[in-house]
Amino acid sequence: MRNIGAIFGKEMKSYFVSPIAYVVIAVFLVISGYFFYGMLSSFVQLCIRANLQAHYYRMAPPKLNVNEWVIRPLFHNLSVIGIFMLPLITMRLYSEEKRSGTIELLLTSPITRVETLLGKFLAALALYGIMIGATLLHQVFLFGYGNPEGGPVLSGYIGLLLEGAAFLSVGLLISSLTKNQIIAAVGSFGAFLILWAIGWLADSTGPGLGKVLSSLSLIEHFDNFSKGIIDTGDLIFYLSFIFLGLFLTYRSVESERWR
Amino acid sequence: MIEVENLTKYYGSQMAIEDVNFTVEKGEILGFLGPNAAGKTTTMRILTCYMPATKGTARVAGYDVFEDSLQVRRRIGYLPENPPLYNDMSVSSYLGFVSRIKGIESNQRAKRVEEVMERCSITEVKDRVIGKLSKGYKQRVGLAQALIHDPEVLILDEPTVGLDPKQIIEVRELIKSLGGDHTVVVSSHILPEVSMTCQRVVIINEGKVVAEDTPENLTAKLKGSESIYLEVEGPQEEILQALKGVKGILEVKAEPKDGRSAFYLESELKKDIRRELSSLIVGKGWGLYEIRSRGMSLEEIFLHLTTKEEEV
Secondary structure, three states: OHHHHHHHHHHHHHHHHOOHHHHHHHHHHHHHHHHHHHHHHHHHHHHHHHHHHHHHOOOOOOOOOHHHHHHHHHHHHHHHHHHHHHHHHHOHHHHHHHHHOHHHHHHOOOOOHHHHHHHHHHHHHHHHHHHHHOOHHHHHHHHHHOOOOHHHHHHHHHHHHHHHHHHHHHHHHHHOOOOOHHHHHHHHHHHHHHHHHHHHHHHHOOHHHHHHHHHHOHHHHHHHHHHOOOOHHHHHHHHHHHHHHHHHHHHHHHHHOOO | OEEEEEEEEEEOOEEEEEEEEEEEOOOOEEEEEOOOOOOHHHHHHHHOOOOOOOEEEEEEOOEEOOOOHHHHHHHEEEEOOOOOOOOOOEHHHHHHHHHHHOOOOHHHHHHHHHHHHHHOOOHHHOOOEHHHOOHHHHHHHHHHHHHOOOOOEEEEEOOOOOOOHHHHHHHHHHHHHHEOOEEEEEEEOEHHHHHHHOOEEEEEEOOEEEEEEOHHHHHHHOOOEEEEEEEEEOOHHHHHHHHHOOOOEEEEEEEEEOOEEEEEEEEEOOOOOHHHHHHHHHHOOOEEEEEEEOOOOHHHHHHHOEOOOOOO
16 A cells, blocks of 8 residues: 555656646646537527527526536536547556666565556546546536536546546556557557447447447446436446456556566 | 576577576675676566566575565665666655655655665765766666665666766775675676676676686686587597697597597687597597587687776
8 A cells, every 4th residue: 555655656746747747737628618618608698599589489488407508518528638638647657667667666676566556547547637626617617607406517527537547547558568658648549539439330330239339438338427327337337447457457567577 | 695596588489598506695795797698687687576587496585586576575676787767856756766665664764865875975966856967876876776775685787887987986885885784796797897896706608607606716717728529439548649639739538428438628719620620530430429619618708798997
């Protein structure tokens, strides 16, 4: 446990000593802020128009749901922006250690490979947490000026965290396969896009394979969370996906020694 | 303290070391001498549990490097050929991190970091970023990293490479001062360096241990000679006399082998006498079954080593 903390601390320090953390968080917030602003202003216009229409036809003003019109699409946007940002968080975790030879220090110190792995994974997850945590500011505005439901917001963030953790475990695996950060980043980006879009093929591949493909898609499972539904099936999917990613990373680091 | 038995490592089908045997006593400084790519780094990496051996065993302080890897890693300080440094950290925060993963208690850490910086004379750069340090300072930070948990065994892979003469002398003094309390294994391809710092030397070439002795004895043993192996069918005594008559032969030893005789010859350096030998034996009507050069003699291995130092 103490050793996990040591690795975690080292990784966090190196995120924030180099500009990586600041750039990733800043770019993420600018883009998510842009989408939030766009969605919010079109929602406001929609509300005004609907009210005017209702007034004109002497009907009761319609109830437009801010959860459905703003929050849900916002979560989807955040998860897609995440696909572009997460490779930058994981790319150097193992590849840089391998390139600079510091992996020799880690592997010959009295800490286990699992501790190293968990320390790195938790640091990446923490940075991602800070990143999506900053978007809580958007929710503050929505709750301040409107009355959205709190439940779906909470489940949406849980979903974002789980989905991001799943992506991070894949990114960590790819980082452990190469010495080159750029290759790690591009490889992870490609893998994330495929994992995101794999469900699109579902309609054209027939019912059997289609079902498999659509349940493999990381986004498909996120949909329920963004609606406010926490399904044990989705939870188990994400948790086992994360476990598989971390397990394969562990194996990949381990296999390095046997070559 | 360190026992290595029949250690063998293959990378795929490529042999790196084969049947390496040696032991190191507690408090001893052992020099690990060999030309580049002889298998020094491979042996050290196995000893430090960085990778497992293909065959054979190695024990450090009584613990097997494969079975009790964690126990071994607690007791070992390792400086790889390229010091494992994080270039974006400052010296003191780097050593702080290393002291944590080496398992030093939190109330001891600051004190140990201070001590080790003092010992390696890097206190004056403790707040500088490692990436901006000179090669000499980086090497000493690497050494500090290996020493920080006061390990029983120190494994140093070419610790003086890339240093200037003054720094080399400092590092050698430091290594010498470690003997007694610590068991040290130092690798090098520079002969004088090893004879200056070590009590005993293991010479390794092409993955095999070719000699093991004190530096003084090794130097004495060196004669300018090349060795040849012969296997001949015929009267042993008569052949022996005939061989001794060949020009350039320094020493011949004979022993019976499967009904024939085996001869171990030492001949003058840089002179291939196999042609003369074979025509002599065939001319006398004896049966020549085998003739071969016995590979590199100790001398030739030494020629591949750096035997002189400039301006030191």
